[in-house]
Amino acid sequence: MTPGIRPLIAGNWKMHGTLREAGALAEAVRAGAAGLPADLLVCPPFLHVPSLAALLAGGPVAVGAQDCHAATKGAHTGDVSAPMLRDAGATHVILGHSERRADHAETDAVVRAKVQAALAAGLIPVACVGETEAQRLGGEAEAVVRRQLAESLPDDFAGIVAYEPVWAIGTGRTPTEADIAAIHATIRETLVARFGPAGQGMRILYGGSMKPGNAKAILALPNVDGGLVGGASLVSADFLAIAAAAG
Ligand code: 13P
Numbered sequence: 001m002t003p004g005i006r007p008l009i010a011g012n013w014k015m016h017g018t019l020r021e022a023g024a025l026a027e028a029v030r031a032g033a034a035g036l037p038a039d040l041l042v043c044p045p046f047l048h049v050p051s052l053a054a055l056l057a058g059g060p061v062a063v064g065a066q067d068c069h070a071a072t073k074g075a076h077t078g079d080v081s082a083p084m085l086r087d088a089g090a091t092h093v094i095l096g097h098s099e100r101r102a103d104h105a106e107t108d109a110v111v112r113a114k115v116q117a118a119l120a121a122g123l124i125p126v127a128c129v130g131e132t133e134a135q136r137l138g139g140e141a142e143a144v145v146r147r148q149l150a151e152s153l154p155d156d157f158a159g160i161v162a163y164e165p166v167w168a169i170g171t172g173r174t175p176t177e178a179d180i181a182a183i184h185a186t187i188r189e190t191l192v193a194r195f196g197p198a199g200q201g202m203r204i205l206y207g208g209s210m211k212p213g214n215a216k217a218i219l220a221l222p223n224v225d226g227g228l229v230g231g232a233s234l235v236s237a238d239f240l241a242i243a244a245a246a247g
Contacts, residue, residue: 007246008203008226010041011233022048026055028236033060037247043094046080053089064092067100070113082121093118094126096152098166108151116154125159127152133167142186149190160203161187162228168208180206184223212241219246
């Protein structure tokens with residue numbers, strides 16, 4: 001936690017759920033959201049963004065997407081633009097997730113262009129960084145994260161950063177608390193050096209095998225201002241338990 005920052009627990013639903021399942025999960029999250037010590041965000045697949053935004057409108061659970069194109073419109077088959085997401089009711093968009101970087105060859109420059117597009121459309125970007133296992137074992141984790149931040153964030157960045165070590169995603173493995181705290185301190189330092197006081201107020205989320213059982217310890221660490229939750233966000237009770245652990 002960072003004094004003065006309200007935690008955010010964000011669910012990255014990845015490519016899961018029919019519309020019916022997504023609606024039921026969203027309703028269950030909304031039903032349990034009252035009184036939690038964290039803001040809540042759910043990020044369903046593109047296809048479900050409009051219906052979930054309508055379903056959750058006016059309530060405590062925000063809706064985001066998992067990607068957007070860098071252009072506002074054009075001949076980009078299969079893509080979705082940031083203004084379209086805003087129009088559909090999304091308030092946030094996850095960008096530069098390691099699965100996008102790996103599966104779709106997204107470079108830092110591509111991520112930066114997408115972050116700029118999100119900001120221009122009035123969306124809050126959740127920019128993801130994190131090292132691979134080989135990079136961690138090679139002692140390069142901090143350098144990789146610094147480089148990703150330097151190159152993935154535009155100079156006018158205003159948003160959320162998520163630290164997700166690639167090797168912790170979906171594996172049940174997490175870094176030690178000391179390792180998480182060290183990287184989050186590096187991220188905070190980098191944000192403050194680049195963005196001044198605004199960098200002090202930016203949320204830094206941890207992601208990678210966050211579960212009800214480890215959430216409290218992770219969320220208590222300095223500069224951990226919430227979580228970006230994959231698998232456990234698909235079970236409403238687990239997602240809500242993680243949010244409850246933010247208090
Ligand atoms: P898991 O919580 O399933 O490890 O996924 C983390 C993640 O990638 C969130 O964006």
